[in-house]
Amino acid sequence: MDYKEEIAKLLKKELKLNIDFLQLIEVPPTPEMGDYALPCFTLAKELKKAPQQIANELAPLFKSSWLDKAEAKGPYINFFIKKSCFFEDVISKIQKEKSNYGSSKEGKGKNALVEHTSINPNASPHVGRARNALIGDSIVRILKFQGYKTETHYFVNDVGKQIAMLVYGAGKKKVTFSGLLQLYVDINNKVKENPELEKEVFSLLNKLENGDKATKQKFKAIVDTCIKGQAKIFGELDIKYDFFDYESQYLWNKRTDEILKMLKKTGKLSEDEEGRMVLNQEEYSLPTKAPFLVLTRADKTSLYPLRDIAYTIDKANRAKGKNIVVLGEDQKLYFQQVNSALDLLKFKAPEAVHYAFVLLSDGKMSTRQGNVVLLEDFMKDAVSKANEEIKKRYGKADLKTAKAIAYGAVKYAMLKVANEKNVTFDMDTALNFEGETGPYIQYTYARARSILRKAKKVPAKADYCLLSADSEKKLLVALCAFPEAVKAAEAHYRPTDIAQHILDIAQAFNEFYHSCQCLSDCVEPKLRDARLLLVSSTSIVLKTGLSLLGIDAPEKM
């Protein structure tokens, strides 16, 4: 039962006003003040009475089987739900739905296409780039949880100058994934010192675009090495892709020509004084200096934006429902330009999820300059730290658990911060496993599981009237709010909402853990049963919440 809605119904019955009461109902700041509250300020205006007076007059009128009492406190009416009903409702729902608890199932029968990661295939990914993959992967998990049939795409920019630089830098040498970053840094320095070399790089690119077989081979070799390496790292983090879409296919197929033809029909495509094809986007009043998007070179070969428009149109055609793309904030304006082109051709543009950059304490990360924290290094450090901690506690290493903890720390560290905020990355802070971290939540789960293991059996039913501690109530309230958190996370494509909420649950559980015993002999068997169900419900919700962030929940740690 949704008590908020029930209260709104009661209000409607009493007041007969045409107001959306559901909107007005809130949760009071502390549990002693009740479970839900109605501020009477808005009513004061409608009824032309002081809010305190309204609260006083109205409060005694509310009666219902599930309502313990409604109490006026200043300008508020505080509603207290009958404890047994509240616990019964939430716990039985969790126990019944198990790992599906929290899913609105609103995506059932619907489809979603998500493009994420799509980083330059020029080196091992740094933690800044990883933010895209982590956010994207979590969004995919959330959508799947809500019932969407979801497919994941990675757009591989295998045509750009960066790849040409690598091909040029590699020469005849065979490159390895781990050597790519150094190669990239070196060749950038070399070209900087001797700008003449850039011509060679562009001639390689030119050869590629003209379909020169040997050059194609060289590009492919490097890109394959890189994608394979990246996929391995992301795969280690359990981030998988259904499709790798290569930009280069738009060099060989005729899609870009078709798009140009379509654009020509709109009358917005023209040739500029240099002979390039440019799209006039004036009508969209984008905040650019000039309202033109350059689509081709003078020789009419495609530029990146044109290939990207072609790809985005292909995706729009393919997507049967939601169509989402995760992009860095640097792509915001450019994305609007691409969108406007799609709009002009009457295609539905994807929804973008933007995120801000990850910074280092001493400045920005730059692959070109090599001052980056590589995701794989972060992962490695985290694993060895986790293993040390395990050794400290259990005397011997356990790689599987260490990885679960380490990757939980890596993912949580990146996902707990709102997408649009810059993250200042500091390895020491990120490797702290205490406080608001993935391991803290995993630890909480392991504690709950430990109790359940020792209890051997969780009863099917219990008398929830016996649960009278504040910490029990607080925990229940947090569990009850989980579906809303999932809904919010889905609506705004914000995994952070879930990260924050399961932290609340974990904190509430740990408080409960310290103040309420379950297995001690001093605990009445009936109370023990009720508490065990609360523990079991917590473990279910924590595991689900973690899984939506792509984080494993080890049974022991």
Place this chain on the structure above:
RNA sequence: GGACCUGUAGCCUAGCCUGGAUAGGGCGACAGCCUUCUAAGCUGUAGAUCGCAAGUUCAAAUCUUGCCAGGUCCA
């Protein structure tokens, strides 16, 4: 020059969309708690002009405007 995002204790962060009760957490610091279900935990103390200013409102961290600072972008 223009556009978007961000600004909350020494540091990090929630709340802002949808205004409402005492601005939640965490790190770090300090003081406690393991012969009781995992101390990767818990409790307590200190620490906040919610960037600044004005406006709207009975009520502003939240809405509006201007300014300042950081991030991002503008063939």
